[in-house]
Amino acid sequence: MTTAVEEHPKVVAPAPEPSLAGYVAQFADVPSLLNAAEKTRDAGFKSFDCYVPFPVHGIDEAMGIKPSRLPFIVLGCAFAGATTAMALQYLTNAFDYQYIISGKPMFSIPADMPVTFELSVLFSAFGALLGMLALNNLPKFYNRIFFVDPFQKVTTDGFFLGIECEDPKFHKEDTAQFLKALNPVRVDECIDPNASTAFPKFLAPLAIFLLIVGLIPLVLLARIRAMPKDVPRVEILTDMDFQPKLKSQRTSNMFADGRGMRPIIAGTLARGDFYEDIPLSEGLEADASAEIDHSLLLPNAKNPDGTTVKLGDFAWVTEIPLDVNEELMARGEARYNIYCSVCHGKTGKGDGLVSQRAMALQKGTPGIGTWIKPITLYDQPIRDQAVGQIFNTITHGVRKMPGYASQIPVEDRWAIVLYVRALQKAGSATLDQLPEEEQKRLQADVQ
Amino acid sequence: MAHHGQTIPVENPGTLEQNVGQLGLFAMYAGAIGLLIAGLIAVTSNNWERFQFSYLHNLCFALSIALGALFFILIQHLTRAGWSTVVRRLAEMMTNGIVPLAVLFVPIVFLLLNGSDVLFLWNNKEIASTDPLLIHKQIYLNPMWFTIRAIVYFAFWILCSRYYLMTSAKQDKTGDPQLSLRMERYSAVSLILFALSITFASVDWIMSLDPRWFSTIIGVYYFANANVAFYATLAIVVHFANSKGMLNETVNAEHRHDIGKLLFGFNCFWAYIAFSQYLLYWYANIPEETVWYMRRQENGWEMVSLILIVGHFAIPFLGLMSRTVKRNPSQLFCWAVYLLVMCWIDLYWLIIPEVSPGSPAPGLIDLGCLVGIGGFFVFGTVKLSEQFTVLAVKDPRLQESLAFHNI
């Protein structure tokens, strides 16, 4: 008698009692195995199986194996994959994060097809492999049939038929005789050593210990990255933080003048900056513009003789060179509130939030700031200015105020001028200039 | 794989004439009546345009079955296929249908040579010489060159299919395996010529109906459709043959299973090609390309497009997936008929919008042309195949085919 116990003493752990688990018969070739399988099936055995090195045609019928349920599992997985893909694409692109791309609808079914197809196949493939393994009770590393000596030939050229002791028709002597009658090469007992299949006890603590030790470097790394520090951080991945490029207001020895920013080349003009209409684009009468040096229009400009330029002396335009209507006024109000009101205040009194904050900061510590409160727009000197000069102020700035030419287009600057005029009118109005209803309301308020 | 085991005896199932009797004659009468009715309606309703398009549509449809059969024969020889020997003769007979279709094509060429621009807008001299998209095409799209090409296509198809049928029939008598090798040897070159002929035929007869539109895949599209139509027809023919007690011993569930698989597979291939073309044009959204699809997405044609997506692909995809369906004679037959109808609708969708962009509704003219062309197609097929046995009785691979088992 051959048993695994003698052959593989190392494999078998000290076990309580090895017991007979069944018989394994080896057959010479496929036809004799098929014949034996049919006879075993007809004898009414249920817990029996054939073991072959390659799929044998016709063995399913011979053994009475029913068709597998696997196709239905895979079909279910395919539907799950398709549904997941459609839901994913709908929820991300049509619902949560809408973004127009090449004019396509948010939920574009033709464009969704590739991913839907791929996920269906992916899910189904996992269903096919894992479903097959699950239905086959694999992985199963401990199997008593491995202890039968010639059984390792099953993966090379051995054809085996095994009947297990769990079968109700199994009988120690009769079954052995039955198998021998099937014309096998040999019949072996399958002895289950009943070895413990539990994992060794020390494995779990060891695994936890290794996990903790393995996490330490990661935790340290995370600490270095996340904790506040006074000195520059260690850059593990620089993330393009340091790039060989020129930033604004920085020096550079690449150019002769040492500047990183490049000045506009003389005689050039940006696209859209050219106006034939001088009064519109400069606020000056055309003849005057031709005569004067335009650098005199800049803030704090000096005459050649060192005296301060008197801007009021230039030939400014006195009428707004656009159609003055309510639309322009509304536009001016909007632009004024966006660009000017932060300093000048919504009414032009110079009480914008920026100004208030600057003044408040300067108050406690005199001498620290250089902020000058913006001039009230409806003061007489400003009211006396021609519209062209106000336009010039917006364009180039004055004193501390920067020019807004780069931010506000020409037409909008005129709209602001119009609105400033309206503010001036409002700011210097007398009671009798108001409509009668307003007069009455105000008088009622006073009383 | 070599089969060990005794030879399966084959009885000679007899010639087609012995099996089908008067089918050919009946088909001819049907064909004549069909075309006559369609013609009469066209005359009375003054709708010759529709008649011509419908005639072309049904001609292309019948042709697709015959060309699918020719491809089937060539590829079976090229790959030394064993399973298909029991049904290959049926395919060889189907290719005989190209002959009547060549005759039926003569009126189209005749009208074209006489300057008709009803079917082919490019034959309108004025448009062709002024439309900037057509001027340069005149050296390709002109009646004479078109006619020559059509003659070359038909000549090649007829010669090729006759060669394979006659050689195979010769083998019925001699059983010489060298003939199989010779057919195999010619099949590779024939396939190349087949690919070129079916491509340019579909460019000429389908794509040039809208001479401004173009797609590099049109040949493959028609080829895919032809394969679906052929396998559907083969399944139908096998079913009829079996129900008439013909080939009962030889064609069994295993062969039906394979025909079903190929039908299913080529139907998926058709969907793949159709989707590829649509997706690329839909995505790029270039007017000169999408105009062709726009015509098929408005005025009711969008319903036909949807029928194709759902009916031609989605439903048969799920329906034909099961092994049981493919092995069951009547279920496979139902699906084959269904898919053949879908193939007809597919060609309808390709051709008819060019004449009737306003409405997709088919009329009696279409039915008449279908019966007419189909009748003559069946008549020609049967008439020319009458003297041949319905089975390649001495093919060296017949035994393998008979003993064939799916995994």
Added chain:
Amino acid sequence: MASISIDPCDNTLETPGQRAALVTGSNTYQSVTDKVCLLAEKPRIPPMYFVALAISVTWLIILKFCIIYLLTTGVGVWGNMSPVFWGWPIVNFVFWVGIGHAGTLISAILFLFRQNWRTGINRAAEAMTIFAVVCAGLFPGIHIGRVWFAYWLFPLPNTMLLWPQFRSPLLWDVFAVSTYATVSLLFWYMGMIPDLATFRDRATSRVRQIFYGVLSLGWTGSARNWSRYEKAYLLLAALATPLVLSVHTIVSFDFAVSQLPGWHTTIFPPYFVAGAVFSGFAMVATLLVPARVLCGLEEIITIRHLENMCKIMLATGTIVGYAYAMEFFIAWYGGNPYEQFAFVNRAFGPYWWAYWTMVSCNVISPQFFWIKWCRTTPWFMVIICIFINIGMWFERFVITVTSLSRDFLPSSWGYFKPTMIDVLMLIGSFGLFFTLFLLFCRFLPVVAMAEVKSVMPPHSDDHPERVYDQVH
């Protein structure tokens, strides 16, 4: 019929009605197993193996340094420039993905078509597929510049509340290639389970027994298990067949959904697939001709196998030629002057040399396979296959670079030149590929033994002597 064959291994002659033997010589189930396990179990490895491995690893190390240089310096080390923003990395990506198509084609499509000869070569081809996909994934992976953000390609919830753009073909690519890699891996592994069990059962050392024992999941060869296994194999084959088509189709969408002349044409999907199969088979043949000698598998991977591969190359090469011709025809027929220019420029523009290399390698060189001698002479085959691979690389180069270098605005036209890093990385990717393949040959079953046995006729030597005295 007259047979003049003297070589007993010649199974290339066809006798209609009989199927040629797919395993030549007097092999038994046992000897097939012995031969396949030879390299993995051999106490002494042939020196050629180490020479090949040393060369491959050298190139792998060069690749590694190139990648480190790229990551520390930036993608500017490549030759990509305006207007050719997709330079060699994309060319290499498409090239390698294409190579990766043959394996699954052999194991899935040829399985569905019952081409039994696939059993000799499918395992090696599947392995090659996976390694090629690894090489392919490398290039877009490092192309993104900051590889540590590669996970942004996938739809994962993130703090920026962004999602990937599912209407972009590049995202379809992410799904297609990763699905393809995963499914190929599953397919490959599942096919290997019975053969890993063979390795387990033949193991002489404890380490090997545990290693292959774990990998083979306790496979016993039970007929009930085989029944479900075969069903799963069939289902996976049926799934992998459209998948393999879809992958290169979607790669072709990367190009074809655009409006760029030369890219936007409807034949791209099937044409790319045919080209991929073409190049994949060429690579399988290039690898297997030396590998079958190195591993002593001449009787299992026979001349007939090689001849069949040549025929498939001839067929797919001709399909590719058909696509080239159709592109030209429709470019002329369509009447779009930009499209016409793109094609004339391909053939006669500054990249004419690339175009004609492509045509001569892809369309002309496979025509040699009409001649039987060329199909059955391994060394000649390898030469043609190398030409095909060169040609298929150039095809991707021609498509990508010629179209991009001629922008709609002539002022943006440019001429792409690769840098040394581009060249080294392409060669280095071959180092990665060959290293993986050589390791596979050494440690895993290179031939699907179980499948080969199922298509070989039973042999008298397989009947062991009967022993009746074992059971009381």
